[in-house]
Amino acid sequence: MQDFTSLIQQTVKHAVANTVKEMLENCKFEGDHANTTFAKNLFLANKKKKEQMYLVIAVHDTEIDMKALTTHFKAGSGNLRAGDEAVMEQILGVKKGAVNLFGILNDTDNKVKLVLDSRIVAAERVGFHPMQNDATTSITVSDLHKIIELSGHNPEILDFSSLQSEAAPSGEAKQAPAKKAPQAKKTEEKKENAHQLGIEYTKEQNFSKWYQQVITRSEMIEYYEISGCYILRPLSYFIWESIQNFLDPRFKKNGVSNCYFPMFVSEAALSKEKDHIAGFAPEVAWVTKSGKTNLPEPIAIRPTSETIMYPSYAKWIHSHRDLPLCLNQWTNVVRWEFKHPTPFIRTREFLWQEGHTAHATTEEADVMVLSILDYYADCYKELLAVPVIKGRKSEEEKFAGANYTTTVELYVPSNGRGIQGATSHQLGQNFAKMFDVWFEDKAGQKQFAWQTSWGFSTRSIGAMIMVHSDDKGLVLPPRVAQIQVVIVPITYKDDDSNTILAKAEEVYNSLKAAGVRVFLDDRENYNPGFKYNHWELRGVPIRLELGKKDIEKGEVRMVRRDNGDKAQMKQEDLASEIPHMLNKIHNDMYERALKTRDEHMKEASTWEQFMEALNAKNIVQTPWCNVQECEKKAKDKSKEESLKIMEQAGEEEEVLTGSAKTLCLPFQPQTPLVAGEKCFHCGEEAKIKALWGRSY
Ligand code: 87F
Numbered sequence: 191m192q193d194f195t196s197l198i199q200q201t202v203k204h205a206v207a208n209t210v211k212e213m214l215e216n217c218k219f220e221g222d223h224a225n226t227t228f229a230k231n232l233f234l235a236n237k238k239k240k241e242q243m244y245l246v247i248a249v250h251d252t253e254i255d256m257k258a259l260t261t262h263f264k265a266g267s268g269n270l271r272a273g274d275e276a277v278m279e280q281i282l283g284v285k286k287g288a289v290n291l292f293g294i295l296n297d298t299d300n301k302v303k304l305v306l307d308s309r310i311v312a313a314e315r316v317g318f319h320p321m322q323n324d325a326t327t328s329i330t331v332s333d334l335h336k337i338i339e340l341s342g343h344n345p346e347i348l349d350f351s352s353l354q355s356e357a358a359p360s361g362e363a364k365q366a367p368a369k370k371a372p373q374a375k376k377t378e379e380k381k382e383n384a385h386q387l388g389i390e391y392t393k394e395q396n397f398s399k400w401y402q403q404v405i406t407r408s409e410m411i412e413y414y415e416i417s418g419c420y421i422l423r424p425l426s427y428f429i430w431e432s433i434q435n436f437l438d439p440r441f442k443k444n445g446v447s448n449c450y451f452p453m454f455v456s457e458a459a460l461s462k463e464k465d466h467i468a469g470f471a472p473e474v475a476w477v478t479k480s481g482k483t484n485l486p487e488p489i490a491i492r493p494t495s496e497t498i499m500y501p502s503y504a505k506w507i508h509s510h511r512d513l514p515l516c517l518n519q520w521t522n523v524v525r526w527e528f529k530h531p532t533p534f535i536r537t538r539e540f541l542w543q544e545g546h547t548a549h550a551t552t553e554e555a556d557v558m559v560l561s562i563l564d565y566y567a568d569c570y571k572e573l574l575a576v577p578v579i580k581g582r583k584s585e586e587e588k589f590a591g592a593n594y595t596t597t598v599e600l601y602v603p604s605n606g607r608g609i610q611g612a613t614s615h616q617l618g619q620n621f622a623k624m625f626d627v628w629f630e631d632k633a634g635q636k637q638f639a640w641q642t643s644w645g646f647s648t649r650s651i652g653a654m655i656m657v658h659s660d661d662k663g664l665v666l667p668p669r670v671a672q673i674q675v676v677i678v679p680i681t682y683k684d685d686d687s688n689t690i691l692a693k694a695e696e697v698y699n700s701l702k703a704a705g706v707r708v709f710l711d712d713r714e715n716y717n718p719g720f721k722y723n724h725w726e727l728r729g730v731p732i733r734l735e736l737g738k739k740d741i742e743k744g745e746v747r748m749v750r751r752d753n754g755d756k757a758q759m760k761q762e763d764l765a766s767e768i769p770h771m772l773n774k775i776h777n778d779m780y781e782r783a784l785k786t787r788d789e790h791m792k793e794a795s796t797w798e799q800f801m802e803a804l805n806a807k808n809i810v811q812t813p814w815c816n817v818q819e820c821e822k823k824a825k826d827k828s829k830e831e832s833l834k835i836m837e838q839a840g841e842e843e844e845v846l847t848g849s850a851k852t853l854c855l856p857f858q859p860q861t862p863l864v865a866g867e868k869c870f871h872c873g874e875e876a877k878i879k880a881l882w883g884r885s886y
Pocket residue numbers: 466467470471473474493494495496525543544545589613615643644645
């Protein structure tokens with residue numbers, strides 16, 4: 191038996207706990223250890239190939255779908271199930287009811303594969319039984335990694351929530367016909383079923399599962415084997431291209447040129463600006479090997495490019511005539527986050543543009559920061575039909591390397607959370623001093639340059655989906671829809687289908703000529719109802735139905751995806767009317783989202799009003815003292831109070847989890863600050879109006 195006692199931090203003795211439930215009831219940690227996350231530990235084995243064994247360490251309330259896990263590990267022939275107790279005792283040295291992480295130290299022959307829940311890795315501390323189940327030990331996640339390293343195991347980190355959709359067969363099986371069919375037909379039926387899969391969860395009742403199904407079943411996202419990384423399929427990549435086509439010309443008009451810097455950065459360059467990087471260091475991913483050979487120095491993959499670009503800025507800038515230097519790049523970046531990943535919203539690799547400019551004066555830099563923020567706000571409004579609130583970040587929430595950070599913030603009604611949409615920073619001379627970016631001014635004096643940096647990422651696509659989509663699937667704003675109009679000819683056996691199809695093609699050609707992105711769904715093997723569902727799931731803004739009666743009257747039936755409205759339209763008017771209708775849909779979507787957002791932006795002047803509004807899924811504007819310490823305390827207090835309510839309300843109230851923070855100090859508050867108003871939290875004199883919320 192190995193000695194691991196030196197790593198133990200706080201151990202609580204308690205009544206024997208044979209289940210996780212009993213562990214939660216019997217064990218209470220105190221002080222620093224109060225935030226311990228309790229783990230459930232499962233020893234599993236393949237029913238047929240018994241030598242395939244797994245130790246799964248998951249957060250106590252993580253749902254583990256054994257079928258999906260079986261598929262994930264390609265256990266195939268035999269399902270995974272609880273492993274043999276005698277074998278477990280022999281290999282891990284633990285008895286039933288006391289399975290725990292420490293047992294892995296006894297598996298010196300590496301017979302057991304270690305599987306870690308990604309939520310465990312994201313926790314601060316984790317509680318395990320120290321080999322016997324009348325006690326629980328709390329260790330930090332960093333010690334958890336040390337123990338695993340000591341054991342010589344290479345754990346697989348798994349996002350159990352995404353496992354279900356990775357294991358699509360189980361979902362399909364539910365819908366598959368019970369009757370047995372001949373082999374060839376069976377394959378065809380399975381395909382058909384895969385298409386028919388609609389959204390099984392409602393946005394209101396299970397937001398995260400709803401989101402997951404919307405993005406996968408609409409074919410926006412495919413899950414990938416590496417946790418936190420996702421495949422952007424053409425439907426979502428088209429939106430990214432639309433964003434590029436919107437922002438890029440605006441940047442250029444404002445004097446910004448595109449360029450490309452390498453994605454690798456040396457440790458020396460990365461850590462040159464220590465203050466700003468310190469907090470982010472755990473998220474930096476490193477390349478350490480080529481083939482089997484260690485590199486002489488590990489090389490980091492860019493999480494952002496300040497440290498990559500600014501050494502060149504120092505080389506290129508000498509005189510005031512070299513300024514402003516305004517560069518942008520469209521790239522991927524990697525941030526190895528351990529918080530629960532959410533496609534588009536929090537991913538380990540994402541796409542963005544990052545702009546970096548250098549100016550001769552702080553005023554010029556201010557102007558740049560704000561004009562970029564306007565482009566970001568316009569992009570949300572004009573392209574994604576999402577309303578945003580422009581503002582400045584508080585000291586606590588700003589980018590540490592910046593003098594100030596401006597932001598566009600948006601609101602997700604279903605869970606009441608705020609999302610940071612994009613940021614634009616005034617960096618002052620902070621980076622210039624670190625990287626020696628200086629110039630001679632007109633008077634021949636050495637001056638450090640004034641810099642800005644700003645970024646807009648694929649997170650915006652997730653935000654847009656969360657705001658607009660519904661229980662039938664995606665709802666795409668017309669300007670980012672790859673297909674804006676789908677034509678569905680309605681042909682029945684006794685109809686003259688050739689006439690209908692010919693008309694449909696005519697309509698198709700006239701819309702195409704009018705610049706509309708139109709698709710004619712003339713597939714013969716699907717009925718109209720199937721096609722309606724198919725295109726609704728994929729968010730196509732307008733459906734045109736074309737049947738015998740419509741043709742006789744020279745009309746088509748138009749159905750809007752955003753609100754379900756139906757209308758008859760004259761065929762000859764389509765080419766001129768549809769572009770207007772697409773604009774109308776865009777505006778209606780924006781106005782609806784704005785109305786909902788405004789209804790959920792409350793004002794509070796006391797802590798009680800604040801918490802009440804917050805817990806009713808609102809974002810809240812308050813008079814605030816603008817002191818960093820006050821924000822920190824308010825954050826902690828809101829977290830504590832949320833936990834209490836959670837305990838009373840039961841687990842399913844996921845909406846209430848988490849602390850509140852300032853989203854921004856809005857440039858245009860709902861109502862201006864009145865002289866003499868007090869801070870809603872600490873009672874000191876209020877200096878500003880702040881917008882608070884739980885956020886992503
Ligand atoms: C993660 C790891 C390392 C954010 C990080 O907002 C460094 C960082 O510097 C880091 N996550 N940041 C801040 C990025 C600031 C800034 N960079 C240019 C932007 C927009 C684009």
